[in-house]
Amino acid sequence: MWKTIKRIIFIILILNVIFIVWGRFFNPPITITQIGGILKYGKLQRDYISYEEMGNNVKKAVIASEDQKFFSHDGFDYTAIEKAMKHNEKGKRIRGGSTISQQTAKNIFLWQGRSWFRKGLEAVYTFIIEKVWSKDIILERYLNSIEMGQGVFGVEAASEYYFGKSSKSLTASEAAWIAAVLPNPKKYDPKNPSAYLRKKHNWIMRQMRNVRLK
Template identity: 50%
Template sequence: MKKLFRFLFKIVVWFVAITMGFVVLFKWVPVPVTPLMVIRYFEQDSEQRTFWKHDWVSINEISKNMQLAVICSEDQNFLNHNGFDIKAIEKAIEYNKKGKRVRGGSTITQQTAKNVFLWPERSWLRKGLETYFTGLIELIWSKERIMEVYLNSIEMGKGVYGAEAAAQYWFKKPAAKLTQYEAAAIAAVLPSPQRYKANPASAYIQGRKAWIVKQMHFYGPFSYDKK
């Protein structure tokens, strides 16, 4: 039993050391590829398989409109919480008890942890690891860095990852020049980027886009120094 405990202890120590090392590394270094990019690549038909579109840019090269659009659509308490929005989680639980559709309560930090370090399939193991990485990210990264990684890694269309690639793909312009409505259109497809299009937008996406822009006006100017 002692040998078993020693072996398990070593595994835990190595796991913590390696994962913390990656989190520290990605505090400064761009994330070159995510597990989801690789998974989506192999999901394609082998004869028509193409690599993902992904162009890393700094947060200063991503329009404030894009940053605010995802805060308003995905996580309005992003600048105030420590990785977990308890009220949003409670609302999601209540919502899911009443209806058939599953509604998540994931914050931008949780989504970043999942996108960068984990796989998309729902399971208790993945959720546990997501919680672990979320805590590490909030401890080691700034809110601005979390947003930078999030906006450079998230899926924003079929085979399209990150704000720069999405801006070029949907609107033929750099992410720095996205307008409120263009940023809102991209944010509107995030719940299901494989299914929806930012441009031309369906009636559903048009409705979501209008709602996001309204929330952006209510939210107003923001700063990462707020926390």
């Protein structure tokens, strides 16, 4: 029995190593979140593209919105995590402190949820991809896999869905609208923005001036 368990664990570890190495060169065939989108909305709208094809505006907008320290941290923003913990202790609406690297690890390898077990796995995968992948690869995987609408995944599909153009052709304002729906793309819609979304869009536009791509 114990030999069988050890064999299963060994196989799982080997498959994970293969998947991580694979991910350095290729986008994932499909993710658990994307499967959930298919089951819930009956569609999977995505279009994987290379880092160069994405254009700078959408990269800057998403970094400005989600993780302005992306190029300088080691996968974890400890200041943001501490602030999120203090905020959540007050019993208010839960706030996350995840970096783009952490979100990439979750989107590619894991599932959605807030359990400590999943967060632990997320930390492990984040540490590994920061060592094995480059920042450009992490950002490319993130921008290709992130949920951007109901059954819509990745910035290219989102650009086509919301503005009928490629992500490389997005203006700074259009890119900021796409980034503004994060982290709740099922709730917010750039085509019909709420007052909150307009405020966030304007904030992202200002923050984009501070983002420098490597």
